[in-house]
Amino acid sequence: MQRPLDVLGSSVDKTIIVKTKLGEDIVGILKAFDSHINIWLDEAKIQGEKEIKLGKVLIRGDNIVYISPGK
Numbered sequence: 001m002q003r004p005l006d007v008l009g010s011s012v013d014k015t016i017i018v019k020t021k022l023g024e025d026i027v028g029i030l031k032a033f034d035s036h037i038n039i040w041l042d043e044a045k046i047q048g049e050k051e052i053k054l055g056k057v058l059i060r061g062d063n064i065v066y067i068s069p070g071k
Contacts, residue, residue, distance in 0.1 A: 008033055008067065015070030016041075020063050024048070027070055028057065037061030 011030050018026045018039065025048070028041030038061045044054040 005033075005035065008037070008039075011067075011069065017047075017068045017070050018059055019065040019068070020059065021065055022063075026054070026057070026059065028054075031056075034061075037064060037067075039064070039067070 008030070012032070014030060015027065016030045018028075018041070020026065024046050026041065026044055027047055028044030030039060031042050032040040039059050041057050041059065042055075044057045046052040046054065
């Protein structure tokens with residue numbers, strides 16, 4: 001059985017999708033995270049009707065609904 005942080009650790013340098021409490025889907029390359037699930041994404045962009053490029057972002061863990069592997 002794997003712990004959630006172990007699964008997240010295996011996703012470093014891979015594309016992930018982060019769903020936020022505001023309903024945004026942010027896609028980017030996971031660079032780092034901590035025990036509070038604060039995550040650092042590179043090449044991040046908000047998916048939706050209009051794609052918005054963000055670049056490097058830090059998303060606080062308390063704003064995350066879920067994290068999923070990217071396509």
